[in-house]
Amino acid sequence: MFQxxxxxxxxxxxxxxxxxxxxxxxxxxxxxxxxxxxxxRPAPENSGIRFFRADLPGSDPxxxxxxxxxxxxRQTSLASGIAQVxxxxxxxxxxRGARIDNCDIIVNSPEAPGLDGSASVFIDAFLKVGTEExxxxxxxxxxxxxxxxxxxxxxxxxxxxxxPNDRKQTIFEYNLHYDRPNHIPNQxxxxxxxxxxxxxxxxxxxxxxxxxxxxxxxxxxQGICARVSAQDVLVYGEDGPIDNDLRFDNECARHKILxxxxxxxxxxxxxxxxxxxxxxxxxxxxxxxxxxxxxxxHKNLR
Numbered sequence: 055m056f057q058x059x060x061x062x063x064x065x066x067x068x069x070x071x072x073x074x075x076x077x078x079x080x081x082x083x084x085x086x087x088x089x090x091x092x093x094x095r096p097a098p099e100n101s102g103i104r105f106f107r108a109d110l111p112g113s114d115p116x117x118x119x120x121x122x123x124x125x126x127x128r129q130t131s132l133a134s135g136i137a138q139v140x141x142x143x144x145x146x147x148x149x150r151g152a153r154i155d156n157c158d159i160i161v162n163s164p165e166a167p168g169l170d171g172s173a174s175v176f177i178d179a180f181l182k183v184g185t186e187e188x189x190x191x192x193x194x195x196x197x198x199x200x201x202x203x204x205x206x207x208x209x210x211x212x213x214x215x216x217x218p219n220d221r222k223q224t225i226f227e228y229n230l231h232y233d234r235p236n237h238i239p240n241q242x243x244x245x246x247x248x249x250x251x252x253x254x255x256x257x258x259x260x261x262x263x264x265x266x267x268x269x270x271x272x273x274x275x276q277g278i279c280a281r282v283s284a285q286d287v288l289v290y291g292e293d294g295p296i297d298n299d300l301r302f303d304n305e306c307a308r309h310k311i312l313x314x315x316x317x318x319x320x321x322x323x324x325x326x327x328x329x330x331x332x333x334x335x336x337x338x339x340x341x342x343x344x345x346x347x348x349x350x351x352h353k354n355l356r
Contacts, residue, residue, distance in 0.1 A: 056342060058349045059201030059216050064326065066191035067222075072096045072156040074184040079175055081167030084263075085129070085140060087281040090163035092145060094180070097156040099188035102322045103149060105132065105139045105159045113137040115158075118146060120320035120343050130317055130336050140165040143336065147316035148176030151254035154185055155192055155322065171263030171287035173312055177255045195350075197327030203342045205334065212333040214342050223248040225328040228310040237266050237290035243307035247315065258315070260301050261308035264288035267296065314339055321347055 073096055080091040097104065103118035114135040116122060122132045130143040145166050149157060151173070169175045197218050205212035210233050219225055224247040231240045245258055265273075270289050273279045284297040288305065302308055314329060317339035331338070 056203040056345045057201045060198040064196045070155040070188045070190045070192045071185040074186045077179045083165030084168035086165045088163045093160040095158045097158045099190040101156045107137040143316035144173040146319045148173040150319040152180040173259040177259045194324040215330040217328040226311045227330040228307045229332040230307040241304040241307045261305045264306045267291045
């Protein structure tokens with residue numbers, strides 16, 4: 055259930071940007087274990103973020119829009135026609151963090167490189183090559199009133215509160231809370247996305263995917279994540295992360311903010327307002343975003 059807030063288009067504060075030159079990021083997909091190269095290339099203004107499956111000649115491009123999202127557990131996946139690309143949330147978060155609005159991503163596999171389970175490699179690459187300002191203004195949407203989303207399918211009470219911000223900021227907050235005993239401690243993180251991309255680079259991008267040892271064992275039993283080790287992501291046992299060290303005391307909650315930034319980038323707009331989440335994930339982020347976009351008149355938004 056979602057009490058949808060009023061939203062309006064307001065004067066833009068910046069022009070659109072694209073990446074200045076091509077940059078490639080390579081690794082292997084966590085879920086598929088396949089080697090993959092993501093090639094990020096400059097794109098025209100108003101084209102948005104688009105994925106192209108080079109290994110599927112003639113397939114449709116996949117625009118990074120919430121309307122193209124498909125349900126898959128523990129990740130954000132997009133599809134258009136026969137083409138699909140999985141686990142794109144960290145790359146999308148880094149693009150948004152670098153303020154890159156238009157970019158073509160040529161991929162040779164159906165899944166993004168997992169790297170260390172964070173967005174650091176992506177954002178480091180983008181900021182190193184730089185961005186280029188384009189002529190068109192970036193659309194900015196302002197949240198005018200508070201709206202509350204509750205996940206009726208979640209017995210633990212997942213919730214996202216969307217609220218105005220009087221200081222023209224974009225705020226993300228995540229409350230990681232378990233109602234039952236868990237190896238992962240309860241924690242909260244807060245991030246002002248209105249800050250410079252370099253702050254996102256140091257405070258949010260390095261935060262890694264996390265799971266318990268029981269969840270990791272189950273995935274391996276299903277033949278999934280065969281190449282992923284406890285050095286690649288945060289795997290929690292009874293005494294904390296196994297064979298790894300935390301980068302922040304609340305790294306898990308910060309990673310959930312990283313996911314939120316990636317998921318909310320599936321609307322090609324800047325936001326003025328606040329997003330406060332508790333016990334939610336990719337699916338709930340998408341439901342909130344889709345509900346808000348469907349409440350708008352899309353005429354002349356781009």
